[in-house]
Amino acid sequence: MQDLTVTLVQSDLQWEDRRANLDMFDRRIRSLSEPTEVILLPEMFTTGFSMRPELLAEGMDGEGVAWMRRMARERRVIVSGSLMIREDGLYRNRLIWMLPDGQMGYYDKRHCFGLAGEAERYHPGRTRLIASVKGWRVNLCICYDLRFPVWSRQSLTAGADRPEYDLLVYVANWPEVRIHAWRSLLVARAIENQCYVVGVNRVGTDGHGIAHAGHSMVVDPLGEILGEEVGLEADLTRRLDRGHLEAVRSRMPFWRDADPFTLH
Numbered sequence: 536m537q538d539l540t541v542t543l544v545q546s547d548l549q550w551e552d553r554r555a556n557l558d559m560f561d562r563r564i565r566s567l568s569e570p571t572e573v574i575l576l577p578e579m580f581t582t583g584f585s586m587r588p589e590l591l592a593e594g595m596d597g598e599g600v601a602w603m604r605r606m607a608r609e610r611r612v613i614v615s616g617s618l619m620i621r622e623d624g625l626y627r628n629r630l631i632w633m634l635p636d637g638q639m640g641y642y643d644k645r646h647c648f649g650l651a652g653e654a655e656r657y658h659p660g661r662t663r664l665i666a667s668v669k670g671w672r673v674n675l676c677i678c679y680d681l682r683f684p685v686w687s688r689q690s691l692t693a694g695a696d697r698p699e700y701d702l703l704v705y706v707a708n709w710p711e712v713r714i715h716a717w718r719s720l721l722v723a724r725a726i727e728n729q730c731y732v733v734g735v736n737r738v739g740t741d742g743h744g745i746a747h748a749g750h751s752m753v754v755d756p757l758g759e760i761l762g763e764e765v766g767l768e769a770d771l772t773r774r775l776d777r778g779h780l781e782a783v784r785s786r787m788p789f790w791r792d793a794d795p796f797t798l799h
Contacts, residue, residue, distance in 0.1 A: 576616025
């Protein structure tokens with residue numbers, strides 16, 4: 536493992552306007568002043584958290600995925616965020632992990648947000664995606680997944696010499712009214728899994744009149760907040776220190792004492 540630099544792009548989103556959002560993120564990414572290796576965008580970054588996938592979802596050959604591929608190639612970075620995807624007659628809230636060479640992995644949101652009707656319109660995922668970059672193993676999750684700690688818990692096999700993953704990512708449209716839960720749970724996930732956690736959230740008011748205040752955060756494996764952006768559009772770039780991560784795990788190897796379990 537080497538150190539890893541990540542950038543969280545905290546943005547307002549134009550409601551259900553894919554072209555406007557892609558143009559905005561294009562400008563934002565091209566204007567980044569700090570070098571980075573992974574760029575993270577909010578949940579449903581092309582549309583906002585809309586419940587109209589029948590009108591707005593795209594295929595894996597659609598405009599949003601093509602833009603991610605082009606941006607990753609041109610900027611020589613990994614680009615990741617979720618968007619609404621239509622596949623096999625179903626709609627999915629899908630997080631794409633796009634590599635500079637055009638290859639990708641994806642994760643379909645496991646926990647669809649019933650309170651907003653997401654569970655009625657989107658098909659939930661069944662498997663986790665743990666990606667890799669520079670020796671880091673990255674567990675990719677979406678918004679409401681944050682409330683369900685078993686889904687993101689380090690899963691250890693007998694004789695394992697290190698935890699399952701090193702970085703836990705949440706891309707989100709988390710409302711301001713429940714921001715205390717967002718901040719508290721991001722810190723909790725870092726402490727209990729002895730890993731870095733990053734959460735990127737949107738700002739602004741969506742098409743339902745729901746306000747979002749950001750609080751995009753980077754948290755270290757001790758639960759210390761290394762950076763947080765509140766209220767406004769902002770780019771948050773931090774270097775994740777692999778030496779610090781390894782020292783924490785070596786000095787306090789709590790992960791070795793975790794309960795074994797199997798996800799279904």
